[in-house]
Amino acid sequence: MTSPEITGNPPGSFAWSVLHERHPKLIAQVRDGLPYPPATGRALDELADEITGEIQPHAGWEKYAGRSWDDVPFLWAESCFYRKLLDAVGYFAPGPWQGVDPFEPVKSAELRGPELAADLAAFATRTDDAAVESALLTASLWGNRADLGFRLSSGQADGAGALLVDESPLLWSLLDGGPVVVVADNAARELVPDLLLADRLLTTGRAGTVVLHAKPYPYYVSDALLPDVVAALRRLTESPVADAGHRLARAMRDGRLDVRAHPFSCAPWSYHRMPDDLAADFASATVTIMKGDLNYRRLVGDRRWPPTTPFAEVTAYFPGRVAALRTMKCDVAVGIPADVVDRLDASGERWRSNGAHAVIHVR
Known part of the structure; x- marks a missing residue:
């Protein structure tokens, strides 16, 4: 297909x-x-x-x-x-x-900006376990709207959008204490909730280890590098959720949080061409969580799929369970119910690429 x-x-x-x-x-x-x-x-x-x-x-x-x-x-x-x-x-x-x-100047400005400060202050008020996990997944998903490249060509403002597909219950059910891989997308305001999500998985025992894949060198404006991970951890330790930052730093030191940067992360190809060592990394995980729009394009293939094409079919090649947390910011779309596609197409909006919609797919 x-x-x-x-x-x-x-x-x-x-x-x-x-x-x-x-x-x-x-x-x-x-x-x-x-x-x-x-x-x-x-x-x-x-x-x-x-x-x-x-x-x-x-x-x-x-x-x-x-x-x-x-x-x-x-x-x-x-x-x-x-x-x-x-x-x-x-x-x-x-x-x-x-x-x-x-791209460091724009990353640093966002990391120290008032929007992230407000995000962290709001998160610090969460106490109920279910509310914490829901907020973290939501922040990790919609944080992708902070993509710095997207801001260069989009008039969309921050705020709540429409979640077109939500398979998060299946994602939570898969998290049984085994290893989890998170393939990061953007630095700063998106990476911070990704790290907080990793902290939650580790502290609750939903994951025994978390492997965070960053980029080996700058790519697509705001993509996260190891220095961006370190900067985000430092920002967390200076925030109302400083304890999480310190826990994550300890987790890195003892190997429960492992940051990797595979060269294929910057290749101009979909994951269909991934090398054997990277495939083995993904296969060893209970689930691999692909973050963001670019990873979604590389996961399903950057093609003009009919948007109703099942996500499970186009990701059947992937070595292991995989979840995609993606704000929609380009024309690639799969796994959308036909009635939703008809409604959005009839609306006249550029729903595939305006950043106002998102999906959580799991296979």
Whole structure:
């Protein structure tokens, strides 16, 4: 079973808007975020010019060289753009800017922002066990709306949205004290509730260990790296829920919370192509929790699926039980009941990509 891969065509589509509107804004944001030298400014100018035309050859990224950015698989085009952006700012090259995250300024601002402070203050008032777990899952799900790249091209405000599919009871039933894998998405305001959820799983015994997969290097603006995990833990220890931050730090020291960063996390492919060692990691878990929109696209395949396509069918290849906590911010959609699809299609809203809807799928 398959469907066509999503590309940047036709004009006006969500993928087209990312390539033609979000990416130029992102280049400008990166340029203004850190005091880069003139050579970096010139490299960013060259990238801004390139994304208006054909893909230029790049080491390791030759597959679609010479073609329009709009005509190649969208997931590949986005990934290639971010790799070229990192090369433009000297992230991988020897020198003083090597390893400097170009997205750190916006991540840090969000981590110290009033919205997260309010989130933490509100969570500190929760005392009932059921309410705590519901709030954590909700925060981990909707925290994905804080995605910094999404904010560049969306007018959506924060606030409650519509949960189109909720299979969270099945997710909770699977958590029987075994190992749990959480594949993180964004840093800062989304990562903090992910960590609090991990703390809850560990302290209640729902999970014996939690493996948190971060990214090995900056990717898709706000994706979480190990330094972002450390920064989030530090933020927690300075908050009204400081005890959770200290527990998580101890859990990292004793191995109950293990942070990993597999290179495939930044590959321009779906998880259908995952290497054997990563598949074994997922297979060893009671359940793997995939966070966010990008991981969802990689899990089900970045394709034009009919939205009623069963989630279980498109994830049947995955090695073990898997859950997806996803705010909908692109055109990929599966597992939506037909009556819900009909209602949303009739509404005229861009429900697949406006960030106002979410799903919790479990297989």
